[in-house]
Amino acid sequence: MKARVLITPKKGIADPQGTAIEQALHALGFTGARGVRMGKCIELELPDGDPNSARDALARMSEQLLANTNIEQYTCMILDEDV
């Protein structure tokens, strides 16, 4: 099964890249864009099986390696084949 982990800076953690992107959006005329946060998207494949245990595995991967939980939060998703 395909899975995706989204990693973003925690609330309150400085995000210089997000700030720069927000300023660029404003310069392009998207003046309503607010709260831009820049993160990472990691996609991977896991053996087919129980989605709950896959989610557990993704959470453990995120805690140990994919995210630095001092500064980042993560969301784990199991994707449908056709997504």
Added chain:
Amino acid sequence: MKFAVAVFPGSNCDIDAYRAMGAVLGQKVEYVWHRATDLSGFDGVILPGGFSYGDYLRPGAIAHFSPLMTSVVRFARGGGIVIGVCNGFQLLTEAGLLPGALLRNRGLTFICDTVHVRVENAGTPFTSRCAAGQVLRLPIAHGDGNYSVDATTLAAMEQKNQVLLRYCSAEGTADDAHNPNGSCANIAGVVNEQGNVAGMMPHPERAAESLLGGTDGLFILGSVVDVLTRRDHESCAC
């Protein structure tokens, strides 16, 4: 006394550190490859600057799981002296040996400059040659040096004197105008609670000879040599 200089794929200050400890400070020093696991016989470990594993994922994130780092963590937990410079500092925070994390610089640019830092705690093995409040002039070269730590942890660190160095003016004023990268509380270097593990973004090994533009780095690297020399003599005396 013997020092290990860790070498990860992408390290680029390993030769500078080797030269500073060896040719300049006259100590035995060896390179230790990231796949090595044996640190027996070493009295201090230097995690040098660079871009270990290309800084993929986050600086230091992949190097944290190298075989060598398992041994470095054990060495540090056993009281061994560990100093991480730049990428080495990022690695020590990833490994949980030092509090906080290093974010992308405020302003997003890679900064290659010479800055002033104030010694906040002169009572550590890394600052024994310094006076409290002494201002050192050291090079920095990083894209991710913006030290971040939550308010509760920072308060505990301040209380335990874990802030080692702060960016400041030549006169020693630590304010936002002299904060090159947006670091929380102008922090340029920290030490762990036990006082045997230090991390810093400035490069003492690049300021170890007058030919390089300054020798203030020896206040830090020389401090480690002094402390370990004293420790050696004390253990011989018994």
